[in-house]
Amino acid sequence: MTTEKRIFTLCDRVRETAFALHCYLRHGHLEKVYENGLAHRLREAGLRVEQQHGLQVLDEDGTVLGIISPTCWWKVNSSSSSRPARRWLTSMSPSFSDTCAVVAANTAC
DSSP: OOHHHHHHHHHHHHHHHHHHHHHHHOSOSOHHHHHHHHHHHHHHTTOOEEESOOEEEEOTTSOEEEEEOOSEEEEEEOSSOHHHHHHHHHHHOTTHHHHEEEEEESSOO
């Protein structure tokens, strides 16, 4: 499976899990409750999740532009370099990266 396909599959899984959690909890809770619930359900599904992990935002030439603290961080195994996948994700959905960071990595989860 290609890196792009794996990322889309993971995004679908995260989105479906978040929606199921929202249907269960409904509205009115603190953001931390939803964050913890999503992390818990994703761990139960077998994903490795780190909460509030800082993520560097890089310019094209590698200059650090800042650090964001996404709610959750998932790693996807990839046989290719992680930098093009990370750049692709940022260009695909910059607003999504504020909430969830999906990073391709060469290490096993």
